[in-house]
Amino acid sequence: MDRKIELLVLDDEEIVCARLKPILEKAGYSVETFTKSLDAQKRLEEKRFDIVVTDLKMADIDGLELFRFAKDRWPETEVILISGFATVDITRKALQSGVRDIIPKPFKIAQLRELLDKISTEIKDRSK
Amino acid sequence: MFNFLKRNRRVELNDFRLIFDRFQQILAGNNVILDLISQLEDKLSGEYIFDINYLKQTTNGLFEEIERIVSNLNLIADNKYNALYTRQELIRTELENILNGKIGSEEDRFVIPYDEIDADLTEIVGGKNANLGEVRNHLKLPTPDGFVITTYAYYRFLEYNSLVPQIRKVYEIYENGKKGTAKRYNKAIDDIFKNAKIPPDLLKAISKELNKFIKRRRIKSGLAIRSSAYGEDEAGRSFAGQFDTFLNCRRESVLRRYTQVLASRFKYRAAVYSKTMMDSEMELPMAVAVQEMIKSKSSGIVHTMDPSGECLECLAISSNFGLGINIVSGKVDADCFKVSKLGPTNIKGKRICKKELKTVAYLDEGVEDVPLEDKLRDKPSLEDTEVIKLAQISLLLERYFNKPLDIEWCTDDKGEIYILQCRPVKPPEKPSAHLSNLRDVLAKKEIIMNGKGHIAQRGIAIGKVYKVEEGDDPEDFPVGAIAVAKHTSPRLTSIIRRASGILTDVGSSTGHMATVAREFGVPMIVDMHNATEILKDGMEITVDAEENVVYRGIVKELVEYDIEAGDVFRDLKEYGILRQLLRRISPLYLIDPKSPDFRAENCRTYHDLIRFCHEKAVYELINLNISSRRFKGIRAKNLDIALPLGLSIIDIGGGLSRDIKQDKITSVEDINSLPMRAIMNGLTSPGVWSTEPMHLGFGDFISSLTRYSMTDRAAEYQGQNLAVISDKYVNLSLRLGYHFNVIDSYVSESINDNYIYFRFVGGVTETERRHLRALLLSKILENLHFKVDVSGDLVVGRLKKRELSDILDILKYLGKLIGFSRQLDTQMQNMDSVQRYFDLFFSDNNNDTSK
Incomplete structure (x- = not known):
């Protein structure tokens, strides 16, 4: 049996977590969700996740800060940003600094799934 | 003197251009709003992740566009329609209340009759009453x-x-x-x-x-x-x-x-x-x-998920004579029935107990338990036909509310089944252990179809395959079965209430059938190519309309997953808000502009507002010479030829022959506008809109349409049509039947300036057929070298930078297309029609045009 790819999902809108958790768990991922960025950061401090999916605009720590934190702590972790407010400028900067991808909200579930499945395959290939 | 006149004319023209510019803004706004509505409707399918910010942003977009349209119309019409400002504000306030979680005007009501209750009012009537209101008012089932x-x-x-x-x-x-x-x-x-x-x-x-x-x-x-x-x-x-x-x-x-x-x-x-x-x-x-209180012959409870856990695909009914209160409390023994949910709804088992007592109402007040008549003690309290009917209703309710339910019911002395109460079953405390490795469990199951098609409504469904065709009687469809059809069709809509899932070979996830499937919460996958070939009648299957997978047999784990840990998007607050918003945005109540009710005060939704504004904008432009002194140099002239187009023409420079003295244009020869003339040449080609049908091919087809239109109210012309022209320009807005067509074109010797914009959208006829018509139009337009976008029933074609002679040829085709397409939605039944009418259009054009 393959090892499960571990995801951390962070979005201050509960509906995003409420939907992504069952959808991604069904797809075989292990998923932890957070609606507060400080809680997510605390969890990231102690545990390495394969992929972090985070909203961009949030109170306390925003998505980009969380991305930097995750990368400092776990350089291998891939980060995907989701945002209803991503401008071309933000997108360019984020991608340049190493964010894996930015998905504008609202998005089709299939779009995120495709991206996650692709990254998972890479991760599994790397560890072979 | 001469110069003075010239200057004055320029002022009038500039004024008119401003008005015309506003008119075009209204048309553009109209399009933006229709697009936004269709985007919002799409989100109900469950295929998107969105949050409240999206709903707020989109609704704000609607506010801005509506405001612009209403003020533009009033600018054109000297503030004649200022009642629209109030309507627009009222709807806006309602929408804002919904977005902010307030119930609005209902919030301070002490009493509300059941006829006005649905889920929108949950907060003030409580969950059970809200459910009962949904059953009564949306599912139209009997309730007290x-x-x-x-x-x-x-x-x-x-x-x-x-x-x-x-x-x-x-x-x-x-x-x-x-x-x-x-x-x-x-x-x-x-x-x-x-x-x-x-x-x-x-x-x-x-x-x-x-x-x-x-x-x-x-x-x-x-x-x-x-x-x-x-x-x-x-x-x-x-x-x-x-x-x-x-x-x-x-x-x-x-x-x-x-x-x-x-x-x-x-x-x-x-x-x-x-x-x-x-x-x-x-x-x-x-x-x-x-x-x-209903005078109950018998009554009891349905558990749509068998509480004993013995039979996953069964529902359980308990029943006794008289009132059901003691069954609810468990005080008296009851007959038990187990019914298969897979379709057909067969009775899988029954236990008829000896019943000693029944609960009845005192004549005066209150209830009491009395001994049951001897002859009834061993008799079943429900006939088999009643058991099946009750099971079918329960399945409909379970799908509609998207979760297992406990339903209190009773029958009256005529055998009519009433729903007295319905509420969700409490989910188990601990989800089953196998849910943590569902993917591995599923990997061992036999997959029949995988990754094919588009999801029109997310969800999990189990049932037996039942293939359906358009002509089938919906009553023959076994409740609880999975409908498998060649294509989506408005005629199949009536089986949706009976089906537990729907799969089609061809079809659109934006069509009418998908909309109804969303309303009833029936999982649906369209465009699976060969579902009708692979799946056989009677086959038990599990449809995973989340991952586009069809499994052989009943996959228990998936059903349990769906109940215990599934993606219950329809229950989430934002979906409730979206549904409520759409109820005030998307229905169209103002349909007939000739009706005395077609008034600003009667606009109930945003769709009504844009429909009204559009109709009146056209009307005002046509009647400018009557309503305003500013435009005495510019008059709308009626096109008075054999075609029943109802078309008025405004010439903004060199578009009409100077010889026209009256307000009527009696011959196409009087039109000097190159693009308009080309369109009219197409429209007046033999057979295109003839009331004297030709005997062969295209003409025969058109004549059959013409005859059809005499009995089809939806296809009648419903308003006024307008063309604004100059020698090189045309902007033609046509509403024929309920569809709406815009052609905007500029032609000159300079190839870079030349363009044609074509836009076509349906009105209130069935979405499915309009979608088919849209596919046909897009095929025709592409053949004419247009770049085409189709979204639902909206078709937009763009073409530019082509030689003058090409553009005029193509405009002539568009003229024919107007005649050809005006009633197609009443004719288009399935995907085969698309190819057939495409061939017909071009074959006949090849025959009778001097290309």
Whole structure:
């Protein structure tokens, strides 16, 4: 049996977590969700996740800060940003600094799934 | 003198250009809004992740566009339609209230009749009443008539009598163990409520509604007073039976019983269930139903998920003669039936017990248990046909509410089934262990189809395959089966209520069938290419309309997953908000511009507003010469030729022959506008719009359409049409039947300036057929070298930078296309028609045009 790819999902809108958790768990991922960025950061401090999916605009720590934190702590972790407010400028900067991808909200579930499945395959290939 | 005239004319023209510019802005805004509505509707399918910010942004976009359209129309029309400002504001306020979680104008009502209740009002009528309202008003199933005394009334009652501090005091004493037993505690609560008075405004409201109700139903007694607290059926809570219900009450007792139901909210049984409830009266506010009691032949409960857990694909019915109250409480024995949910709904098992008692209503008031007549004791309390009918209704309810349910029901002496109550079953405390490795479990199951098609409604469905064709009688479709069809079709819509899932080879996820599937929560995958070949009638399958997978057999684990840990998007707050928003945005009530009701004051939704503004904008432009002195140099002239186009033409420079003296254009020869002339040449080609049909091919086809139109009201012309032209320009807006067509084109010797913009969208006819028509139009346009975008039934074609002669040829085709397409939606039945009519259009054009 393959090892499960571990995801951390962070979005201050509960509906995003409420939907992504069952959808991604069904797809075989292990998923932890957070609606507060400080809680997510605390969890990231102690545990390495394969992929972090985070909203961009949030109170306390925003998505980009969380991305930097995750990368400092776990350089291998891939980060995907989701945002209803991503401008071309933000997108360019984020991608340049190493964010894996930015998905504008609202998005089709299939779009995120495709991206996650692709990254998972890479991760599994790397560890072979 | 001459110069002065010239200058004046320029001013008029500039004025007109401003007006025309506003008119075009209205058209553009109209398009933006239709696009936004269709985007919002798409989100109901569950295929997108969105949040409240998206709903707010989109609704704000609608606000801005509507505001612009309304002010542009009033600018054109000298503020003739300022009632629109009020309508627009009212709808906006309603939408804002929904977005902010307020109920709006309903919020301060003490009583609401069942006919006005649905899920939108959950907060003030309680979950059980809201569900009953959905069953009554959206599913149109029989429920008892009556009304609800709202949670707002509950707050008013507590506040008027200053009850909260008194109750708290009693509770604290009890909790601190100073006042002994539950009995004494309850007595103290009872005393508080007995001494309380119903506030005069509330009393007046209840009495008024009660009188209306009693007059309507012609009854004086036989009323049921039932609790329905807001929040009592939320996940993880089960307050079933904690609050009081009174059956068979006389009208004189209604107020007393109402007070007693309110008191039960604070009594011992409830208090031990939830301490937080006692800490705040805001927790579980109490709404109370006043219902007519149905004279029950038999009654009982349906569990749509077999509570014994023995049969996953079964529902369980318990039933006895008389009233059902003792079955609910478990006091009497009941007949049990197990019915397959897979379709057909067969009775898989029954246990007919010996029944000693039945519960009946006293003649005066209250209920009692009496011995059952000897001859009935061993008889089933439900006939098999009734069992099946009840099971079918229950399946519909389970799918509609998207979760397992407990349903209280009864039959009357005519055998009609009434739904008395329906509420979600409390989910199990611990999800099953195998859910953590569902993917591995599923990997071992046999997959029949994988990754094919588009999801039109997310969900999981189990059932037996039943193939359907358009001509089939919907009544033949076995309830609970999975419908497998070649293509989506408006004619198949009537089976949706009966199906547990829908799969099609071809079809669109934006069509009418998908919309109805969303309404009833039926999982649906379209465009699977060969579902009808691979799946055989009677085959048991599990449809995973989340991952586009069809499994052989019933995949128990997937069903359990769906119940215990599934993606229950339809229950999420944002989906409720979206549904409520759409109810005030997307329905079109103002349909007929000739009707006296076609007035600004009657616009109920944003769709009504844009429909009204568009119609009036065209009207105002056509009638400019009457309504304003500013445009005396520019007059709309009517095209008075054999075609029943209802077209007025405004010439903004060199578009018409100078010889026209009247307000009528009686010959196409009088049109000097190159692009307009080309379109008219196409439209007036033999057979295109002829009332004298040709004998062959295209003409025959058109004549059949013409005949069809005489009986089809939807295809009649419903408003005025307008062309604004110059020597090189045309902007043609046509509403024919209910569809709406715009052609905008500029032609010159300079190839870079030349363009044609073509836009076509349907009106109120069935979406599915309009979508097929859209596919046909896009195929034709592409063949004419247009770049085409299709979204639902909207077709936009763009073409530019082509030689003058090419552009004129293509415009002639478009003229023919106007005639050709005007009633296609009534003819298009399936995908085969697309190719057939495409061939027909070009074959005939090849024959009879001098290309």
